[in-house]
Amino acid sequence: MQSGFAPVLARYLRVCGLAVLFLAVSRAGAAQDTPLISGGGGFLTSTNGGNTTYTPIIEPLIDVPVGQKWLFESRAALLESFSPRGGGLTGYDHSYFAGLTYLQGDYLASSHLTVVGGSFLLPFGTYNERLSPIWIGNFQDGPLIANLGLMATGTGVGGEVRGNAIARHSYSIDYKAYFSARSGNQQFNSQRSSGGQASLYLPEKRLEVGLSYNRLLQGTHENFYGAHVWWEPANTAFRLRSEFARGHHAQGYWVEADYRTQAFGGLNSWVGRIEPVFRIQQTFRRDTLFSDGLPLVNTQRADFGLDYNLPHSIRILTSYARQFSSQGDRNIWETGVVYRFLFPAWKGKM
Amino acid sequence: MRQKHLAISVFMFGTIFTPVLATLHAQDQDGKQAGAQTTAKAGKKQTASKPQQSDDDGQRVFEQNCSRCHNAPEGFSPRISGTIVRHMRVRANLSKEDEQKLLRFFNP
Numbered sequence: 001m002q003s004g005f006a007p008v009l010a011r012y013l014r015v016c017g018l019a020v021l022f023l024a025v026s027r028a029g030a031a032q033d034t035p036l037i038s039g040g041g042g043f044l045t046s047t048n049g050g051n052t053t054y055t056p057i058i059e060p061l062i063d064v065p066v067g068q069k070w071l072f073e074s075r076a077a078l079l080e081s082f083s084p085r086g087g088g089l090t091g092y093d094h095s096y097f098a099g100l101t102y103l104q105g106d107y108l109a110s111s112h113l114t115v116v117g118g119s120f121l122l123p124f125g126t127y128n129e130r131l132s133p134i135w136i137g138n139f140q141d142g143p144l145i146a147n148l149g150l151m152a153t154g155t156g157v158g159g160e161v162r163g164n165a166i167a168r169h170s171y172s173i174d175y176k177a178y179f180s181a182r183s184g185n186q187q188f189n190s191q192r193s194s195g196g197q198a199s200l201y202l203p204e205k206r207l208e209v210g211l212s213y214n215r216l217l218q219g220t221h222e223n224f225y226g227a228h229v230w231w232e233p234a235n236t237a238f239r240l241r242s243e244f245a246r247g248h249h250a251q252g253y254w255v256e257a258d259y260r261t262q263a264f265g266g267l268n269s270w271v272g273r274i275e276p277v278f279r280i281q282q283t284f285r286r287d288t289l290f291s292d293g294l295p296l297v298n299t300q301r302a303d304f305g306l307d308y309n310l311p312h313s314i315r316i317l318t319s320y321a322r323q324f325s326s327q328g329d330r331n332i333w334e335t336g337v338v339y340r341f342l343f344p345a346w347k348g349k350m
Numbered sequence: 351m352r353q354k355h356l357a358i359s360v361f362m363f364g365t366i367f368t369p370v371l372a373t374l375h376a377q378d379q380d381g382k383q384a385g386a387q388t389t390a391k392a393g394k395k396q397t398a399s400k401p402q403q404s405d406d407d408g409q410r411v412f413e414q415n416c417s418r419c420h421n422a423p424e425g426f427s428p429r430i431s432g433t434i435v436r437h438m439r440v441r442a443n444l445s446k447e448d449e450q451k452l453l454r455f456f457n458p
Contacts, residue, residue: 031428031429032428032429032430032431032432032433032453032457033430033432033433033436034427034429034430034433035430035433036430036433036434036437063433063434063436063437065433066383067430071436071440073437073439073440097396106440108436108439108440108446109391110446111446111447112445112446114439114440114443116440129441130441131419133420135420136419136420162440162443163444163445164442164443164444164448165447167447169447174443175443176443192433201414203410203414206414206418230418232418234413239418309421311424312424313421313423313424326396340421340423342426342428342430342434343426343427343430344427344430
C-alpha cells in the first residue's frame with residue numbers, strides 16, 4: 001500500500017494520457033482493430049480470524065493495436081481497503097493502492113515469435129499470467145504459493161520472447177523466456193532475474209503440462225522451479241488445475257477443481273450458472289528465512305467455494321477456507337461480486 | 351487434529367467431484383450444444399452464417415485457448431474483434447494461423 005495517493009494518481013493519469021495519445025495514433029487501423037478497454041471491477045469482503053476487510057477494486061486494461069504487427073497493452077489496479085483498527089479500538093482504517101500492473105509493447109515478429117518489451121508479467125506457473133485478473137479467478141485471493149518465483153513484484157522490466165513453437169492437431173508446444181533488469185521505480189519495480197517456461201498441450205485430451213524456471217540474479221542468487229498440470233475434458237465444464245513451485249526457502253502446491261453442470265438446460269440455465277469450486281493447498285518451509293511471501297510455518301488449507309455466474313458478465317464469489325498451521329488454525333470467509341467490462345475505446349467506424 | 355481435518359477435506363472433495371467425473375462422459379452431447387451456444391455469444395451470435403469448416407476451426411481455437419481460463423464475454427462490438435484476437439494471440443501464444451481462424455470465427 002502506498003502512502004501518497006495523489007502523486008500516484010497523477011502519475012497514472014499521465015500514463016493514461018500517453019495511452020490516449022497512442023489511441024489517437026492508431027485510429028487509422030482496420031475497422032476491427034479499434035482500441036479496447038476491458039478489465040474487471042468488484043467489491044470484495046474477507047473475514048479472517050474474525051476481522052472483516054472490505055475492498056472495492058477496479059482493474060482496467062487497455063489494448064491498443066498499431067499497424068499489423070504491434071500491440072500496446074497495460075493493466076492497472078486501483079483499490080481501497082477498509083479493515084478493523086484492532087487493538088481494542090473501534091472503527092476502521094483504510095489504505096489505498098493505485099498502480100500499473102504492467103505496461104508492455106508486443107511485436108508480432110512471426111507466426112511463432114512475439115517479442116515483448118517494457119514492464120511485463122513474469123512467466124512462472126499459471127496464476128500470475130492467466131488467473132490473477134479479478135474477473136477470471138474462481139477465488140478472490142490467490143494461492144499461498146502465488147508469489148513463489150515471481151521475484152516479489154510479479155513483473156519484470158526488460159524483454160521477453162514467447163510464442164507457439166510447434167502447433168499440430170494432436171499437440172502443441174509453447175515457450176516463454178525473459179530477462180528483467182533491476183528497477184527501483186515506484187510504478188515499475190522489478191528485480192534482476194531471468195527465466196522461462198515451456199508447456200505441452202494435448203488438444204484431444206485437453207491436457208496441459210508445463211515447466212517453469214526462474215533465477216534471481218541479484219543479492220543471493222536463487223533458483224525457482226515450477227510445474228503445472230491443467231486438465232479440462234472436452235465438452236464439459238469441469239476444470240482441474242494444479243501447480244507446484246519450489247524456491248530456495250519454501251515450496252508448495254495447489255490443486256483446484258470447478259464444475260458447472262449442463263444437464264439442466266445448459267450452462268446458461270439458472271442451475272448451470274452455479275459453480276462449485278474446491279482448492280487444496282500446502283506449503284512447506286525449507287528453512288526459516290522469510291523472503292518469499294509464503295507462510296512462516298508449514299501450512300495446509302482447504303477452500304470450498306460456490307460461485308454464481310450471472311448474466312452480463314457478473315460473478316458472485318463466495319468461499320470458506322480452513323487453514324491449519326502450528327501458529328493456529330483459522331477460518332477465512334470471503335464473498336464478493338465482480339463484473340467484467342469490455343468495450344471499444346471509442347465509437348470508431350465499421 | 352489437522353491431519354484429520356485435511357482428511358475430511360479430501361473426503362469431501364472426493365464426495366463432490368467423483369460423481370461429477372462419473373457424469374462427464376454422459377454429458378458430451380449436451381456439452382457440444384452448450385459450448386456452441388457459449389461461443390456463439392462470444393461472437394455476437396454471428397456463427398450461423400459462416401462456413402462450417404471455419405466455424406469448427408474457430409470454435410476449436412476458442413475453446414482450447416480462450417475459454418480454458420475464463421468465461422466467454424456475452425457479446426462485444428465487432429469493431430474490437432481484431433484487437434481481442436491480437437490480445438489473445440499474445441496471451442495464449444496463438445500461431446498466426448489460429449489467430450486468423452479465431453478472427454473469422456468472430457467475423458464470419
